[in-house]
Structures are given as structure tokens and as C-alpha cells.
Amino acid sequence: MASTIQEVHDEEAHQFRSREHPSVAVDVVIFSLRERPPDVDHPADVDLQVLLIRRGAPPFKGMWAIPGGFVGMCESLDEAARRELAEETGVTNVWLEQLYTFGLPDRDPRTRVISVTYYALVSADRLSPLAGSDATEAAWHSVYALPPLAFDHAKILNYALTRLRYKLEYTAAAFELLPEEFTLRELQEAYMVILDDYKLDKANFRKKLQREGQEVVVPTGRFRETGGRPAELYRFDETSKLEVKARRLFP
Amino acid sequence: MASTIQEVHDEEAHQFRSREHPSVAVDVVIFSLRERPPDVDHPADVDLQVLLIRRGAPPFKGMWAIPGGFVGMCESLDEAARRELAEETGVTNVWLEQLYTFGLPDRDPRTRVISVTYYALVSADRLSPLAGSDATEAAWHSVYALPPLAFDHAKILNYALTRLRYKLEYTAAAFELLPEEFTLRELQEAYMVILDDYKLDKANFRKKLQREGQEVVVPTGRFRETGGRPAELYRFDETSKLEVKARRLFP
DNA sequence: ACAAAAGTGTTGAGAGTACACCCATGC
DNA sequence: GCATGGGTGTACTCTCAACACTTTTGT
Structure with a gap:
């Protein structure tokens, strides 16, 4: 020793x-x-x-x-x-x-x-x-x-x-698994499938995207045909700070 | 290839x-x-x-x-x-x-x-x-x-x-760096020194300890002499679930 | 009495959640 | 029109942070 x-x-x-x-x-x-x-x-x-x-x-x-x-x-x-x-x-x-x-x-x-x-x-x-x-x-x-x-x-x-x-x-990692352009539903489904949690609220999910890092996703002008009303395509905003202001969880 | x-x-x-x-x-x-x-x-x-x-x-x-x-x-x-x-x-x-x-x-x-x-x-x-x-x-x-x-x-x-x-x-790791018994001020100072952030609010810090994992720390009956009013000694409650219900940060 | 440090209560702003509603397209 | 899925608005609850306040000891 x-x-x-x-x-x-x-x-x-x-x-x-x-x-x-x-x-x-x-x-x-x-x-x-x-x-x-x-x-x-x-x-x-x-x-x-x-x-x-x-x-x-x-x-x-x-x-x-x-x-x-x-x-x-x-x-x-x-x-x-x-x-x-x-x-x-x-x-x-x-x-x-x-x-x-x-x-x-x-x-x-x-x-x-x-x-x-x-x-x-x-x-x-x-x-x-x-x-x-x-x-x-x-x-x-x-x-x-x-x-x-x-x-x-x-x-x-x-x-x-x-x-x-x-x-x-606590990170924008999900975008690495999606194509350049995606609909918000696709993004939400990615989260739900990966987290194995199929009960995220559509409205709240979108509101968070708008606020959290201020402009995490930006709309392209384009749309994707789906069963009903066409969905707008978004892409990840590289410039967004995304520093997810580490809220302290404990204590 | x-x-x-x-x-x-x-x-x-x-x-x-x-x-x-x-x-x-x-x-x-x-x-x-x-x-x-x-x-x-x-x-x-x-x-x-x-x-x-x-x-x-x-x-x-x-x-x-x-x-x-x-x-x-x-x-x-x-x-x-x-x-x-x-x-x-x-x-x-x-x-x-x-x-x-x-x-x-x-x-x-x-x-x-x-x-x-x-x-x-x-x-x-x-x-x-x-x-x-x-x-x-x-x-x-x-x-x-x-x-x-x-x-x-x-x-x-x-x-x-x-x-x-x-x-x-997001973890009770701080307790590993403290002795078995400690005052709440010592716990708070540990956080502030490690996080290099010397502006945690005393009252709010204590309130979180009470709630978060429900009884993260428990009071021993003992007290430590300090400059002013004696401080009660606490110890970490091993039995507390401490599963820090992972609040989603993003999105 | 005063200083020093322990410990508590109150309040307003913002985040999270649930849920209901409106909008655009194809058939 | 109606089915299908896209896209809001509202209202209630809970958390967070700031700050003022009370309590107990030593000198």
C-alpha cells in the first residue's frame, strides 16, 4: 500500500x-x-x-x-x-x-x-x-x-x-434520428416510441417546442400530404441555443 | 467494407x-x-x-x-x-x-x-x-x-x-461527500461550492428537501454549536425512494 | 441589548396538464 | 357532409424564486 x-x-x-x-x-x-x-x-x-x-x-x-x-x-x-x-x-x-x-x-x-x-x-x-x-x-x-x-x-x-x-x-438528440424535414407529429411519435410512453399531449408538446429553447424547430414553407389536412414540414434550428437551462432536479 | x-x-x-x-x-x-x-x-x-x-x-x-x-x-x-x-x-x-x-x-x-x-x-x-x-x-x-x-x-x-x-x-450524490450527520447549512454550502454558484436561497433550499423525495433528510435530535443559534443535525434518509421522478426537460 | 446564525411564511410569475375546440383536406 | 388528421385556446394546478420575517443562542 x-x-x-x-x-x-x-x-x-x-x-x-x-x-x-x-x-x-x-x-x-x-x-x-x-x-x-x-x-x-x-x-x-x-x-x-x-x-x-x-x-x-x-x-x-x-x-x-x-x-x-x-x-x-x-x-x-x-x-x-x-x-x-x-x-x-x-x-x-x-x-x-x-x-x-x-x-x-x-x-x-x-x-x-x-x-x-x-x-x-x-x-x-x-x-x-x-x-x-x-x-x-x-x-x-x-x-x-x-x-x-x-x-x-x-x-x-x-x-x-x-x-x-x-x-x-434534455437534449435535441431526437433530430439525429429524423430526416432533415419532418412534421411535428413525426417528431412527437419519435419521442413517444423511444421513451415507450404513448400519451404525450399534442398541444402541450407543441407549446414546449415554441418556448423552451426559443425556436427549436422552424417551419419550412412545405407541407406533407397525410390522411387529412396536410401537415407543415419543420426542420431543426441549428442556431437555437438549446442550452436547456439545467433546471435543478435535486434538491 | x-x-x-x-x-x-x-x-x-x-x-x-x-x-x-x-x-x-x-x-x-x-x-x-x-x-x-x-x-x-x-x-x-x-x-x-x-x-x-x-x-x-x-x-x-x-x-x-x-x-x-x-x-x-x-x-x-x-x-x-x-x-x-x-x-x-x-x-x-x-x-x-x-x-x-x-x-x-x-x-x-x-x-x-x-x-x-x-x-x-x-x-x-x-x-x-x-x-x-x-x-x-x-x-x-x-x-x-x-x-x-x-x-x-x-x-x-x-x-x-x-x-x-x-x-x-438529479441525485443524492452530495451526501457521499458529507459526514453521517450534517447541518442543513453545511449541505447547502456543499451544493454551492461544488456547483460554483453561491446564491442559493436558504428557505427555498430547505423547502425542496422537505418535499422532493419526501424526506430526503431526517433530523437527529442533536445540535451543533455555531456562532449563533445551534443548528440541528440531519442525516440522509437511505430509505427515501429518491427516484427523482425524471421531469422531462426537453422538449 | 445586540450580533450572528437558524429557521419560517407569503406572494406573484411561470411551467405543466387536461381537455375542448377550430381548421383544412379527400372522398 | 363527414371522416381524418393538423393545429389552437383556456383554465386550473403546481413549482419556483424572491424577500421579509421570527427564533434562539453567545457576549
């Missing part, structure tokens, strides 16, 4: 000589708001989904997993995450944030692998018809109907979902 | 054969609320401080750094963080949370070191008079008057401070 300056030096030097290092991987939870398959009964047209990869090799062969890979020696963690994201979806320039680092010694049965996880928000209109390509089995899954997942990926996904929900409550 | 199942397998297998792995370290930002040195002019008696270690070896020899060390092959990240914390302060069973993982390729000039950072909250009454021991130069520094720091530790510390402040706003 006690250690002199020299001992600290020795300890560090020893560590640098030692070859026993864990592997470091990045795993990226990729969220998108996609059209809900017609067989599911739900009032909303959209669904919150994640991209999963079916493992072709043991361990957990045949099970679904969050896309990821090892960190190169010369790339930053963010770069590694963006590389993985591009490899799986082809998209770049998306919203990406580090989530948590998982490091239980036995989370990978082969060797010690420490996983730095990220989550990404991709709007559906930027995705190609089917992510990636040919033989790699990648597929979108509703977060409300997930298959069993490999490793500790269920825990990771759960955590990502929790974080996404918090993020939505 | 395109990859078959076989290629994925090969890529993974290659990674496991390869010996080129980064080192993984944990660094722990240790916060405590300590008596403010008398030479600093500030209305509060307490100060938010962090424990720093003076480096005895290059690189950055002689500069101050956040305490940390390498992760053992058989310990989890949390275990490694608690081990470091115990080595530096002697305390166990403290509040500890993972912060962020820093991984720029050149953040350590020697080799690739990925740092998983944590922050800890330790109440001053649990600390021994001087942390650690003899020759290891460890010292508490006010977060409002920090020396230049080694590596990217200034960035880490900044981030830790930001997170601590957010944590305080």
Missing part, C-alpha cells in the same frame, strides 16, 4: 516491459427509427431499431451481436467506432457518443477483452436499402423484441437504451 | 494471434470536501478538492497527475479502480463511478495507453490525516486552483467536475 517514488517508477517500467495486455475492442450500438413491420400492432408507424450481426464463428456462433471490432494501434477510440459504423452501414458523419467501458475478466470466454462501447443515431433516410452486403448477416431488430444476444451484449444494449432516453430528455 | 462470415472469423482470429495490444490503465479522480485553507478568500468554509500525485519519473517528471495504474489481467475495471483508490487513500466502500475512456493514440508519449477513468466521492471524515504515506508525494488541491497536470489529465479532471455537477443536480 505504501510506495516510494522509486517504487512507482519501477511499477510503471515493469508494466511497459510486460507483454500481458488485454485486447481492446469497440462495440457500437446503432439506433435508427425505421418503419414498423406491418405485423406488429402499435399505434405508431415507426419503431426504434438496432443493427445486429449474426455471428458466423464460435463462441456464440449463430447468435446475434452488436457490431464491433478491435482497436488499431494507431487509431483513437472514436476513429475505431466510426470505422466500425462505416463498415456496417456505409454512413459517415453521424452522431456518435461513447457509452461505457465493459471489462469483466470473463466477458469473452477466449481471452481478456475490454470493450469500449459507443452508441450512434442514424436517420433512416441515410441508410442504404440493406446494411452492408452479401453474406454478412446483418439485420435491424426492434429494441422491443430482441433476440438473445452474444457475450454481455444484452447488458450493453440495455444501457444504451437507457442513455438514449435520458439524452432525449 | 464488404465482408463474408469467413472473413469476419479470420479477422477475429488474427486479432487473437497478434501480440500488438494497447496497455489499459485506470485513473481515479478522487473528490473530497475539505476545510478551505485560511489564505483563500471565499464565503464558504469548505472547498472541493482532488487528490493528486506528483510524478517521480519521466515523462512529465515532477508534474502532478491523477492517481492510477494498470489493469491486472484477472481483475475487473471496477476492482482495479477500487484497488487504486485504496492504495492512495486507504479507504474502501466509497462511492465510485466510471467516467469516460480516453484513448487518443499519443496521449502517453511512451506507448499506446488507453485510460478508463473513474471518479470517487469520499467524505473528509473517512480520510486519514495525510493520504497514503511517507515519500509518495500526494496532496489535495482545490479544483478551483489546479497546478499544471501531466498527460491529458487536465481534460479528465475537467470532465469529472462536469459530471459531478450534473450528478448533484
Whole structure:
């Protein structure tokens, strides 16, 4: 417990000589708001989904997993995450944030692998018809109907979902999941689907948008045809301060 | 970009054969609320401080750094963080949370070191008079008057401070920094010092404590002598739900 | 009596919520 | 006209913040 300056030096030097290092991987939870398959009964047209990869090799062969890979020696963690994201979806320039680092010694049965996880928000209109390509089995899954997942990926996904929900409550993150232009109903449905809370009041929701950050959304002149009266299209106002004046919650 | 199942397998297998792995370290930002040195002019008696270690070896020899060390092959990240914390302060069973993982390729000039950072909250009454021991130069520094720091530790510390402040706003984290029993003024000063906001209203602060989680603090019968009327001592009510009914901030 | 610090009550502005209502389009 | 969905207005409640006030101790 006690250690002199020299001992600290020795300890560090020893560590640098030692070859026993864990592997470091990045795993990226990729969220998108996609059209809900017609067989599911739900009032909303959209669904919150994640991209999963079916493992072709043991361990957990045949099970679904969050896309990821090892960190190169010369790339930053963010770069590694963006590389993985591009490899799986082809998209770049998306919203990406580090989530948590998982490091239980036995989370990978082969060797010690420490996983730095990220989550990404991709709007559906930027995705190609089917992510990636040919033989790699990648597929979108509703977060409300997930298959069993490999490793500790269920825990990771759960955590990502929790974080996404918090993020939505004090940040303009929802816009990253919507196309450039959207109707206010679409925005509201995004909130309701992600927060799994289907009882937001239309009028109050709109009033908040007007006030909160003063002009969070701005109307384009255009409209979208719907069943009834056409809905005006809005876009997110980048210039809005959006500093969500952190109201203190506690105490 | 395109990859078959076989290629994925090969890529993974290659990674496991390869010996080129980064080192993984944990660094722990240790916060405590300590008596403010008398030479600093500030209305509060307490100060938010962090424990720093003076480096005895290059690189950055002689500069101050956040305490940390390498992760053992058989310990989890949390275990490694608690081990470091115990080595530096002697305390166990403290509040500890993972912060962020820093991984720029050149953040350590020697080799690739990925740092998983944590922050800890330790109440001053649990600390021994001087942390650690003899020759290891460890010292508490006010977060409002920090020396230049080694590596990217200034960035880490900044981030830790930001997170601590957010944590305080929707969580009962402040109690981790106070002794078992405290006066309401001490609690309020803790908030004001940490949030660097010295204008909370006494009456309103107390009213919130009464309501918010319904009984966040409970009075002990005891009192503390102060300059004027004695102040009642309170303690945190562990049983209070404290689920800070997440009021939506946005939109 | 006075200073110092603990502790309380009152009030007005703004935010949140519920709910009812009007408007534009297609058939 | 009527169904469908878009888009307000109103009124009640609760929270928040400011500020003035009362109480209890030591000197």
C-alpha cells in the first residue's frame, strides 16, 4: 500500500516491459427509427431499431451481436467506432457518443477483452436499402423484441437504451434520428416510441417546442400530404441555443 | 467494407494471434470536501478538492497527475479502480463511478495507453490525516486552483467536475461527500461550492428537501454549536425512494 | 441589548396538464 | 357532409424564486 517514488517508477517500467495486455475492442450500438413491420400492432408507424450481426464463428456462433471490432494501434477510440459504423452501414458523419467501458475478466470466454462501447443515431433516410452486403448477416431488430444476444451484449444494449432516453430528455438528440424535414407529429411519435410512453399531449408538446429553447424547430414553407389536412414540414434550428437551462432536479 | 462470415472469423482470429495490444490503465479522480485553507478568500468554509500525485519519473517528471495504474489481467475495471483508490487513500466502500475512456493514440508519449477513468466521492471524515504515506508525494488541491497536470489529465479532471455537477443536480450524490450527520447549512454550502454558484436561497433550499423525495433528510435530535443559534443535525434518509421522478426537460 | 446564525411564511410569475375546440383536406 | 388528421385556446394546478420575517443562542 505504501510506495516510494522509486517504487512507482519501477511499477510503471515493469508494466511497459510486460507483454500481458488485454485486447481492446469497440462495440457500437446503432439506433435508427425505421418503419414498423406491418405485423406488429402499435399505434405508431415507426419503431426504434438496432443493427445486429449474426455471428458466423464460435463462441456464440449463430447468435446475434452488436457490431464491433478491435482497436488499431494507431487509431483513437472514436476513429475505431466510426470505422466500425462505416463498415456496417456505409454512413459517415453521424452522431456518435461513447457509452461505457465493459471489462469483466470473463466477458469473452477466449481471452481478456475490454470493450469500449459507443452508441450512434442514424436517420433512416441515410441508410442504404440493406446494411452492408452479401453474406454478412446483418439485420435491424426492434429494441422491443430482441433476440438473445452474444457475450454481455444484452447488458450493453440495455444501457444504451437507457442513455438514449435520458439524452432525449434534455437534449435535441431526437433530430439525429429524423430526416432533415419532418412534421411535428413525426417528431412527437419519435419521442413517444423511444421513451415507450404513448400519451404525450399534442398541444402541450407543441407549446414546449415554441418556448423552451426559443425556436427549436422552424417551419419550412412545405407541407406533407397525410390522411387529412396536410401537415407543415419543420426542420431543426441549428442556431437555437438549446442550452436547456439545467433546471435543478435535486434538491 | 464488404465482408463474408469467413472473413469476419479470420479477422477475429488474427486479432487473437497478434501480440500488438494497447496497455489499459485506470485513473481515479478522487473528490473530497475539505476545510478551505485560511489564505483563500471565499464565503464558504469548505472547498472541493482532488487528490493528486506528483510524478517521480519521466515523462512529465515532477508534474502532478491523477492517481492510477494498470489493469491486472484477472481483475475487473471496477476492482482495479477500487484497488487504486485504496492504495492512495486507504479507504474502501466509497462511492465510485466510471467516467469516460480516453484513448487518443499519443496521449502517453511512451506507448499506446488507453485510460478508463473513474471518479470517487469520499467524505473528509473517512480520510486519514495525510493520504497514503511517507515519500509518495500526494496532496489535495482545490479544483478551483489546479497546478499544471501531466498527460491529458487536465481534460479528465475537467470532465469529472462536469459530471459531478450534473450528478448533484438529479441525485443524492452530495451526501457521499458529507459526514453521517450534517447541518442543513453545511449541505447547502456543499451544493454551492461544488456547483460554483453561491446564491442559493436558504428557505427555498430547505423547502425542496422537505418535499422532493419526501424526506430526503431526517433530523437527529442533536445540535451543533455555531456562532449563533445551534443548528440541528440531519442525516440522509437511505430509505427515501429518491427516484427523482425524471421531469422531462426537453422538449 | 445586540450580533450572528437558524429557521419560517407569503406572494406573484411561470411551467405543466387536461381537455375542448377550430381548421383544412379527400372522398 | 363527414371522416381524418393538423393545429389552437383556456383554465386550473403546481413549482419556483424572491424577500421579509421570527427564533434562539453567545457576549
